[in-house]
Amino acid sequence: MTGNILIADDEANARMAMDRQLREDFGITAAAGGGEALELLETNGPFALIVSDMRMPGMNGVQLLGEFVKHAPDTVRIMLTGCTDQQTAIDAVNEGSIFRLLTKPCPPETLVAAIRAGLGQYLRQREHNNLSNTLPDALYVFDMNMKLVKWNKVMEERAKITKYGKEGRRITVSAVYDPSADEVRIVVRDNGGGVPEDVLGRVFDPFFTTKEVGRGMGMGLSTCYGAVTALGGFIEANNVDGGAQFAIAFPLAPFPSQPPMNSRTDE
Numbered sequence: 324m325t326g327n328i329l330i331a332d333d334e335a336n337a338r339m340a341m342d343r344q345l346r347e348d349f350g351i352t353a354a355a356g357g358g359e360a361l362e363l364l365e366t367n368g369p370f371a372l373i374v375s376d377m378r379m380p381g382m383n384g385v386q387l388l389g390e391f392v393k394h395a396p397d398t399v400r401i402m403l404t405g406c407t408d409q410q411t412a413i414d415a416v417n418e419g420s421i422f423r424l425l426t427k428p429c430p431p432e433t434l435v436a437a438i439r440a441g442l443g444q445y446l447r448q449r450e451h452n453n454l455s456n457t458l459p460d461a462l463y464v465f466d467m468n469m470k471l472v473k474w475n476k477v478m479e480e481r482a483k484i485t486k487y488g489k490e491g492r493r494i495t496v497s498a499v500y501d502p503s504a505d506e507v508r509i510v511v512r513d514n515g516g517g518v519p520e521d522v523l524g525r526v527f528d529p530f531f532t533t534k535e536v537g538r539g540m541g542m543g544l545s546t547c548y549g550a551v552t553a554l555g556g557f558i559e560a561n562n563v564d565g566g567a568q569f570a571i572a573f574p575l576a577p578f579p580s581q582p583p584m585n586s587r588t589d590e
Contacts, residue, residue, distance in 0.1 A: 327369075328352070328438065331360040331387060332376040332403070341374065344431045349438065357382025361390055370398050371445045372438060376427075377404035392420050397448060399441040403427050500575075506556075509571045517562035526560050 328345065331354045332338050338353045345351055352367055354360035356379050364370065373391060377384040388400045400420060405427040416424075422444060423437045491514075498509045518526065525531045527548040532541035544560075551558045556573040 327371050329354060329360060329363060329368075329370040329373045329398075330375075331357060331373065331379070331384070333379040334376070337376065341434070344434065345438065348435070356380065357384075357387035357390075360387055361394075364391070364395055368398075369395055372399040372401065372441045374401045374403060374434075374438070377402055377406060388421060397445065397452070399445045401425065401437055401441055403429060501572075504572075505575045506572050507575065509573075510568060511571075512563060512566055512568040514564070514566040516567075517565060518560065518567045520562075523560055523562065527558070 327350045329352050330338055330341050330345075332341070333356050335355070338355070342351050342353060352363055352370070354363050357375075358381060360373070360375070373388070375384040375387050379387070384402050384404065388402060391398050391400055399422045401423045402421050403425050422441050425433065425437060494511065494513045496509070496511050498507060500507050522533060526544050528541075529545040530541040531545075548558055551571055551573070554573060556571060558569065558571045561568050561570070
């Protein structure tokens with residue numbers, strides 16, 4: 324098991340001893356005190372684990388690990404101390420939130436075992452964090468997909484409507500979701516003989532009409548064209564199977580951003 328480990332100890336001999344004991348199995352970075360350790364956290368971090376001595380000038384181990392709690396909470400914290408008094412242990416737990424408290428001199432095998440256990444804790448915490456971050460998104464996407472499936476089923480059952488008039492005339496309105504284009508298509512078709520070819524290319528022109536003067540302004544289809552294109556869609560007119568067909572397509576609107584989990588709004 325490898326990991327990026329920070330050692331903080333003001334005694335050079337202690338740092339070199341730990342480096343010799345650990346460098347074959349772990350990636351080691353050493354700091355000569357609390358201030359340097361925080362600088363290394365900013366420039367070389369994050370670290371999977373920190374091993375800190377308790378007594379260091381300027382900033383002791385409890386204070387240093389307390390800073391790691393604030394700025395690198397995922398870093399597993401181990402403290403080495405030559406003090407075995409109860410207050411040191413209490414401070415280390417309450418302020419430094421330590422994973423292990425080891426007494427000096429610490430046998431190499433004890434230190435290595437504690438580091439391996441700490442790295443295991445670090446990996447488990449990362450997996451937990453990743454799951455916590457991705458699960459809400461996954462559940463949201465699943466919920467949206469289920470709503471799409473239900474919506475498609477409703478569309479299949481209800482989206483085709485045919486109205487019959489006199490002399491066998493009929494108008495059919497259908498709608499379908501096209502997942503390949505991620506759009507909804509609405510088609511209106513009749514069997515009334517179609518639109519003359521010289522008129523077909525002008526039906527969306529403003530003020531164009533085939534009606535008698537005073538019976539129409541020629542703005543209906545032009546307004547429809549403007550509204551559809553303003554929404555990012557398109558509309559086209561064709562003659563199909565002896566009748567006129569108007570096809571409208573709208574892009575599927577993006578889902579709204581997921582609200583934060585467990586959020587509340589104060590009224």
